[in-house]
Amino acid sequence: RAYRMQYRNALHVFHLEFQAKADPLMAYRMNAYHAELLLEYLRPVISMVIYLFKSDVVEPFLREMSGEEELLTFRFRVVPLWTMDGRQFVEEHALSMYTLLPTMKNVDARMLQQAIDEMIQYYGDDEQKLARRVFWLQLFLRRSTMITPDDKKKVLERLDVFDQLLEEDEFVQKQRALGREEGLAEGLAIGATKIARQTLVNVVQIRFPSLENLARQKAELTQRAEDLSALTNAIVAAADEASRRSILSSSPAA
Numbered sequence: 001r002a003y004r005m006q007y008r009n010a011l012h013v014f015h016l017e018f019q020a021k022a023d024p025l026m027a028y029r030m031n032a033y034h035a036e037l038l039l040e041y042l043r044p045v046i047s048m049v050i051y052l053f054k055s056d057v058v059e060p061f062l063r064e065m066s067g068e069e070e071l072l073t074f075r076f077r078v079v080p081l082w083t084m085d086g087r088q089f090v091e092e093h094a095l096s097m098y099t100l101l102p103t104m105k106n107v108d109a110r111m112l113q114q115a116i117d118e119m120i121q122y123y124g125d126d127e128q129k130l131a132r133r134v135f136w137l138q139l140f141l142r143r144s145t146m147i148t149p150d151d152k153k154k155v156l157e158r159l160d161v162f163d164q165l166l167e168e169d170e171f172v173q174k175q176r177a178l179g180r181e182e183g184l185a186e187g188l189a190i191g192a193t194k195i196a197r198q199t200l201v202n203v204v205q206i207r208f209p210s211l212e213n214l215a216r217q218k219a220e221l222t223q224r225a226e227d228l229s230a231l232t233n234a235i236v237a238a239a240d241e242a243s244r245r246s247i248l249s250s251s252p253a254a
Helices: 026-041 086-091 095-103 109-123 127-143 149-167 170-207 209-221 225-237 241-249
Strands: 002-007 010-019 045-051 061-066 069-075 077-080
Touching: 010 026, 026 045, 026 061, 026 069, 086 095, 086 109, 095 109, 095 127, 109 127, 109 149, 127 149, 170 209, 170 225, 209 225, 209 241, 225 241
Parallel strands: 010 045, 045 077
Antiparallel strands: 002 010, 061 069
């Protein structure tokens, strides 16, 4: 999301990125988004990553160097939601934050049920808005590790009454369909990568056993199935052990 906002007595662009898991390239991505927004709007850009679930948090800083010369310095903000106290948002009746409550600390079933009651009261005349907020609350609650299993069960049972409302909302159905498609694609990609890793190790183990440990290390560091397949082909085609060792010792594919 990107918003125009008044900040420090000047018009800024506020870029907000939600992240569900760790990404070692986060700083590079944020820098690319920042530059694109800066070019488009020619206004200062405040960039922020909201981490939804417990994960490694990338240092919010990027420095590009050419030898001793600094070419670029970029900073952005990070907010790990699991470090935030959900009680403050309920005490302040900050309804815009209620869907994120399951990702925060000091939140229990009683507090979430209070939040649901307030959302019903506030959005009761707008079933579309209510359905979408219930959808996100339910999604984050299912994935959260901040809520005890008993409290999670109580709240999910409470949310069951909204099933019909969710079924009738077009946006919710599209999101659910997208989630199923992304989950299937991710599952297939993970499966293909596992197979390609094992293939690389098996080939080296059988044909070039002295390089097995190196092959296992390389396999673990390589993320994409197509890169692993290319590695296997290159190892087989290499002229000698020195060439194979060089291939396995090279930097991992991006």
